[in-house]
Amino acid sequence: MIKTKVILLLLLFLIGVTPLFSQTKNPQLSHWEALISRQLIYPKEARISKKEGLVVISLSTGLDSNLTEIKLEKNAGKLFDDQTLKAVENVRDLWTDDMIADREPGETYLLVFNYYFLKEGNSKQDRIKSAMNLIQKGKPEKALQIAERMVNENPYDATGLQLSSQINRQLGEEAAATSDLLAYQEMSEKVLTQIDIKVYTVVTTRTVTGTF
Helix, strand or coil: CHHHHHHHHHHHHHCCCCCCCCCCCCHHHHHHHHHHHCCCCCCHHHHHHCCCEEEEEEEEECCCCCEEEEEEEECCCHHHHHHHHHHHHHCHHHCCHHHHCCCCCCCEEEEEEEEEECCCCCCHHHHHHHHHHHHHCCCHHHHHHHHHHHHHHCCCCHHHHHHHHHHHHHCCCHHHHHHHHHHHHHHHHHEEEEEEEEEECCEEEEEECCCC
């Protein structure tokens, strides 16, 4: 199924109709993600020290799609790791096999938690908007820099890869565009969801951005 999706995306890309930033959400999985998100706050000590972090948790599934193991894949320090793992463990018993009905059973998937300070112009939506504006102004090279920065800061977020693929195609860099597209598809298959925990001054916000 994964190979079929890659081929289909590649064909759509080559004929110029790849949908940008499209995503579909499994409603059962979305509810499970929301239960996790509600438990998360930006740690007080991290806010005071202005520390950011990226936590990645892997979910191993059996051939029957049941959840078999929850493991910390990438840590960001005890302040972030402990509460993130606990939030996922708290809803472990609510996992159902239909949460990955549209994915391969027996695989390991990722949950990505991005803790960061929200500044003017640095949200994902702001960066996408800036890149699109630069493209419209005939400055795709500068737009590509934004996409590459998104990938470097969070390599688990497929949005930057998809944006980079589209821009490289516009620049005539077909090899780079195809490479980014395939990397985007691979990451989209691997990451179940991304939850952003953003803080601006004393207010914490949580956003479930899902799969791409």
